[in-house]
Amino acid sequence: MNNQLSVQHLLGIKDLTPEDIQLIFKHADEFKDVINRPIKKVPTLREITIANMFFENSTRTKLSFELAEKRLSADVVNFSASGSSVSKGETLIDTVNNILAMKVDMVVMRHPNPGAHQFLSQHVNTTIINAGDGTHEHPTQALLDAYSMREQLGELQGKKVLIVGDIKHSRVALSNIFCLQKLGAEVMVCGPSTLIPKHIAELGVQVSHNLDEALAWCDVANMLRIQLERQGSDNHVANFPSLREYSMRFGLSKAHLDKLDKKIIVMHPGPINRGVEITSDVADSEHSIILDQVENGVAVRMAVIFLLAAKIKRN
Amino acid sequence: MKPTPLIDQEQFRLIINRLCFELVENHDDFSNTVILGIQPRGIYLAERIKDTLKEIIPQAQIDYGVLDTTFFRDDFRRREQPIAANATSVPFIIENKKVILIDDVLYTGRTIRAAMDAMLAYGRPSFVELLTLVDRRFSRELPIEASYVGKAIDSIDSQRVTVEWAHLNKAKKDRVVLHTSAHNE
CATH class of the missing domain: 3.40.50.1370 (Aspartate/ornithine carbamoyltransferase)
Structure with a gap:
């Protein structure tokens, strides 16, 4: 080497x-x-x-x-x-x-x-x-995310990683996609269509707009922060109707995890909007490796x- | 040029045994002594010494760790090819213990200086000794000497000493050889 x-x-x-x-x-x-x-x-x-x-x-x-x-x-x-x-x-x-x-x-x-x-x-x-x-x-966020996943799962070749949330405004998402693909993992992104870049499938990632289906597919779910400071920056049109609606459709709660027949790893790059992209009970649960990431x-x-x-x- | 043998398999065994008996003479049952092998190549010698000590004094509990010197070296950014880090594992505190540092070849003494720095992260030992299989005497760049020496040899800078371990080589033999590069012949 x-x-x-x-x-x-x-x-x-x-x-x-x-x-x-x-x-x-x-x-x-x-x-x-x-x-x-x-x-x-x-x-x-x-x-x-x-x-x-x-x-x-x-x-x-x-x-x-x-x-x-x-x-x-x-x-x-x-x-x-x-x-x-x-x-x-x-x-x-x-x-x-x-x-x-x-x-x-x-x-x-x-x-x-x-x-x-x-x-x-x-x-x-x-x-x-x-x-x-x-x-x-x-890049260092993606490296530490992949390193934390590897600590839990071993080498990432063939592992399935889901990235949920504001993919369009997220530098964490893009770096994560590059990093995970270089390590041989499969990547899926999930979020409202307004927050998913139009041609992201060109990067070789799968796209989903249904959180339950996406969670059933993945080994790891990386929940991104809704970047409130960047919403409405595109011609002052908001990307989703309300935080409440976003959190109902794409927020990760205990109920989602209980429905799964496997244990997935939950990550978040911080800072967390508790109750928006992830509920408090999930952020503090045994699924979460948020503090390991830090x-x-x-x-x-x-x-x-x-x-x-x-x-x-x-x- | 063909490498010159310095220590053959039988001598190797005798030297390891002698070093172990010297250690037992000074450290009794190792209740207050720890062994630290220096990465990357000193750990094979340290393991061999530890295993042989176990045969000599089966009841002894010997604390054994490995120490990597990469982050403590004085030649960072001065080498052509950087050194990659290796694992450090010292699962005990060395405060007030006697420490035996073990490396296979003692040459300039710079690795040992770095090892002493690295070691201090785990406490202040009462006493530190150094054990080495081969002492390339007259090549020291620092005032460091070994307390236990397998064999002292005379060599010049362009030569290279390698310790070959039976469990790592094809010939399944322990030996030490001296390599001399062609242009020195």
């Missing part, structure tokens, strides 16, 4: 090979062990400085990245768009180059514009990790940062 990633940046899952993903998982196993020790830290990245640049709100991802960086002993600087020079009209390249001039080796960035990372990777000289770009990709998030991000840092040239 090759010990190096095939890429210089993590811009999206689309660029990774299945071997890259397995290499990340292998290292995540070891980092998960590290973060469960009395001393949760290793000195590997003491020469590396990482800037976390969040041009869009985030609590969990930012915290998870920051913990991952600190547990690898990297120096960390944080930047958020609110209250910065971005509001004074500075361009993205200028902002990043200014930060790099302070001798930063790696940038973890979240940006509202799809492709911002791709663009930046072509114009600045640093290693870039995508922590979410608009509705495009959120723990694994740190280990998987440590693996990604470690493997990319190994590729940074020394001066």
Whole structure:
């Protein structure tokens, strides 16, 4: 097995090979062990400085990245768009180059514009990790989701994964589809037709508009958050009549799980709208691995940062 | 060039036995001693030592763990081909214990330095010793010496020492060989 990633940046899952993903998982196993020790830290990245640049709100991802960086002993600087020079009209390249001039080796960035990372990777000289770009990709979330599934089910080859909810606005859904397919899993998406992109079947995924049928098919159900902030953004037309109607047709409740003759795994990338896409009793049930996902998030991000840092040239 | 044999199967067995008796002399029944094999190749020696100790003192409970040094090495980003991480498994706390670190070949001493760093995540041992099958003396880059040595050999940097384990090779034989690359002949 090759010990190096095939890429210089993590811009999206689309660029990774299945071997890259397995290499990340292998290292995540070891980092998960590290973060469960009395001393949760290793000195590997003491020469590396990482800037976390969040041009869009985030609590969990930012915290998870920051913990991952600190547990690898990297120096960390944080930047958020609110209250910065971005509001004074500075361009993205200028902002990043200014930060790099302070001798930063790696940038973890979240940006509202799809492709911002791709663009930046072509114009600045640093290693870039995508922590979410608009509705495009959120690669570390997909990696930690697949890693958490693998922990429960073993290798994902042939496993059936259902993604429910707002597929159209979800970078988590797109990254998950790429990641799961690269690992050999079958993917189905489910939601109201207004929230399913028209040509998504082209990606080789199945489409369903009936939650009960879809649940009967799957081994794992990943319930996405209804992104209230992105609803009505398309010509100000709402995508479904009301939250109540959405939750009646596509919200996962205990009654759904009781109807099944098998035990499925329930996931959610957070933050949860309790009572909308998932009811509280399901979110807190033994089916749910939501908190495992959060723990694994740190280990998987440590693996990604470690493997990319190994590729940074020394001066 | 054909590899030069350093230790054959019979010598191998005798050396392992001698090392184990030396350990028993210093550690009695291992009630306050733990063994840590260093990944990736030191674990085969550590397992062999542990199994042989069990034969010598069957009543002993020997705490055994494996330690990976990848995240503690001082050559991160300095190697052509990066090292992949291996599993660490230390299912006990080493606070106030005597620790025996085990690696197959002692060369520059840098792996042992990293191992000592990695070990400290599990507590402060009262005492640390190092056991090695082959000591490539005069090649040390750090002030580190082994407490128990199977065989000390003289070698130069371009040579390579490999320990072959019966359960891992086709010949089903334990042995140690010295490889010399062609351009040094």
